[in-house]
Ligand code: C2E
Ligand code: MG
Ligand code: MG
């Protein structure tokens with residue numbers, strides 16, 4: 523299409539936009555197909571206790587085994603997935619996969635909590651609570667082994683309604699955490715009203731810990747605040763000794779990051795857990 527750009531600017535820009543739309547439609551169609559044909563796969567990233575140094579949980583993260591592109595990370599398709607609503611199908615797929623793994627771990631007497639990411643779209647779906655409840659009941663898992671990661675964005679809209687939903691989720695016996703904490707606008711006074719169990723400090727603060735005093739202060743403050751509210755606190759994106767030691771010194775509970783392991787296939791994750 524770029525070849526036609528010599529004619530005039532108008533055709534250059536319009537054909538470019540045309541290409542973008544085509545590409546988007548292609549991803550959307552392929553993604554819809556991929557969900558049906560099970561080209562999606564759940565990867566697991568260990569969450570490690572800073573006290574014991576051993577994995578005590580995991581986060582489930584979606585990957586797309588694309589026939590031409592190979593393993594595709596969410597960065598490539600999340601925007602399309604969110605805008606098309608397909609993200610809900612992905613969330614439900616991950617929910618089912620994870621409850622089934624929790625169940626098979628339970629059968630081996632391994633009690634390891636696994637967290638899944640809940641998109642804002644799915645959270646707002648009128649059937650959301652019912653779907654979660656049914657899945658817990660049908661899979662027959664210990665609900666305390668399932669954790670839902672929610673975004674800060676959810677927390678700031680319609681606070682009373684959100685608290686009600688979270689209370690209902692807690693009544694199912696599951697765990698709740700706030701993902702990418704520190705990047706949104708949730709006020710600290712609000713936070714106290716939410717029945718959550720854990721804060722996950724956003725990677726962007728951990729990334730610059732060694733060089734940026736500001737990141738150090740924000741990280742320390744979030745950890746102290748979490749302790750004060752009796753919430754667990756996990757640091758995301760830990761890659762270096764410096765970061766690890768800093769977080770240890772501040773008594774952060776858990777870390778997740780390449781320092782220990784990237785997200786891996788289920789069988790590799792199992793080898794971390796089953797000795
Ligand atoms: P997230 O939930 O904050 O997940 C953490 C992301 O950080 C993951 O990216 C993980 O691979 C990456 N990460 C972990 N440790 C490190 C590290 O040490 N260094 C660096 N540079 N990165 C690290 P991933 O898997 O590409 O996922 C990106 C985002 O896509 C997730 O961020 C989450 O918001 C979304 N996502 C992934 N799977 C799902 C899903 O099943 N449902 C929904 N709704 N969202 C998902
Ligand atoms: Mg997450
Ligand atoms: Mg995160």
Ligand code: MG
Nearest residue numbers: 639673701702
């Ligand atoms: Mg995120």
